[in-house]
Amino acid sequence: MYHTKTLSELSTMLEAGDVTSVQLTEHFLQRIKDYDGEINSFVSVTEEQALNAAAKADAQRKAGNAGPLTGIPFAHKDIFCTQGVKTTCGSKMLDNFISPYDATVVEKMQQAGVVMLGKTNMDEFAMGSSNETSFYGVVKNPWNTKAVPGGSSGGSAASVAARLTPASTGTDTGGSIRQPASFCGITGLKPTYGRVSRYGMIAFASSLDQAGPMAQSAEDCALLLNAMSGFDPRDSTSLEKEVPDYTADLNKPLNGLRIGLPKEYFGEGLSDEINTVIQKAIEEYRALGAEIIDISLPNTHLAVPVYYVVAPAECSSNLSRFDGVRFGHRCEDPKDLEDLYKRSRGEGFGEEVKRRIMVGTYALSAGYYDAYYIKAQQLRRMISDDFTQAFEKVDVIMGPAAPETAFNIGEKTDDPISMYLSDIYTIAVNLAGLPGMSVPAGFSNNMPVGLQIIAKHFDESRLLNVAHQYQQQTDWHTQIPEAFK
């Protein structure tokens, strides 16, 4: 059936006239109806709009104006503003927010012709690693519905894993594309900071946030990244850098590729079984002609502490816009302006968001700024320099995407620190602004394991090439959870 095909295969079928966009869209909408009750991966389903867009895409194809993504069903993480459609960011604060404009990513995907099926569930304001902080309820992992899908792009990852959509968007501030991709057994890519526009993507930590594709294969991600990337004058941190064709290098042989294995990513805290899976993947690369080189990223242990200053500080500033005045939740009968602010925010935000706003407020408050924010930015440079030095010796860095497979729902909710540590291998990549991927590499106790691949700034083509060649030799990325076949 259609849902067992990758986006690239569906694209070929549309092109050949073997299926129409309306047929595909109806098929996936029906799957959402049949299966989403079990995993809660969608916050909104936009059925009518989707069918209209699909008919339009079919007409466009008939007229000879179709691109590779024209008519492909698709989902957006509910962090992207979509004009006329509820955009919640997983929060009660925005439960009534119908966005008056489209995010650049949404606009670009629309121009490429994708058909939006709906908006996917996520941790509130993208703050979480398990999708348990969403106002709309926890998302369940299609591989085991007692387990979390990871976060914050948990709805996107789960919906792709369950084949309720061929692909979706995600965002990654500290691992929010790669960790859920790893937990759900899909392929996810976080591009270089500044590659994809942040305009209309609800801000969490502006110096770290980056949007990217979540799909079934590297080839799918390449097609999607082609459409999403590019300079945007409306995002002040968007970088003016030409967009290559990300599919061009997919088939390059990996002969002579230098892969660095940082010893810090294979030490204490990594489960033995995950280590075994990752080592097997490395052997696969050796067989493909790659050279494996031991490297060190000595400041790795500082990434989580640094992140929990930088991200909360930036979030406390970004989330000050939610004040109950111009949009979003407003409390009943405020007695004065301060009461309006305090109760609107107190009622609208969930616990984890409040916790991070408070950490950030404290770190930025008078007398503490140097000790926290400046100190963290200094260490951020040291973490980033580790990568620069490593990339003098290697082309890509590999390791696990997460220290364990998907944990159980409720297992870490009382212990924020242990939750934070589940992003230990992904966070440094955001601090350094590098592109990173998670690629399905096997299973441990019947749960998916992701191989993380990290490349130099703007070297997404290499990442995709390295991932694609692996996916030509293995079939981990084609596995579908039994209950969703």
Added chain:
Amino acid sequence: MSLGPDDVKSIAHLARLDIDEKNIQGYVSSLSSILGLVEQMNEVDTSNVKPMAHPMDVSQRLRADEVLEENQRDSFQKIAPKTEDGLYLVPQVIE
């Protein structure tokens, strides 16, 4: 670094967050443990390191001061909690 209930209340006030009295103890312990984690930063001497604000050390682009957006007040105010005559309404601030 450990915080007390009064610290939590004052931070919540600075952040303009109304928090339940019964949750204060929970915040005391979770914020203290996060700050404890963050304290690891102090193990490293950073006195000669330049702070990094942008991963590629790029400074923000400037543009000419031109009006590029159309006025969309009506559509923006449609989603506002309370408006009147094109203005956003809040409780009276000045007597």
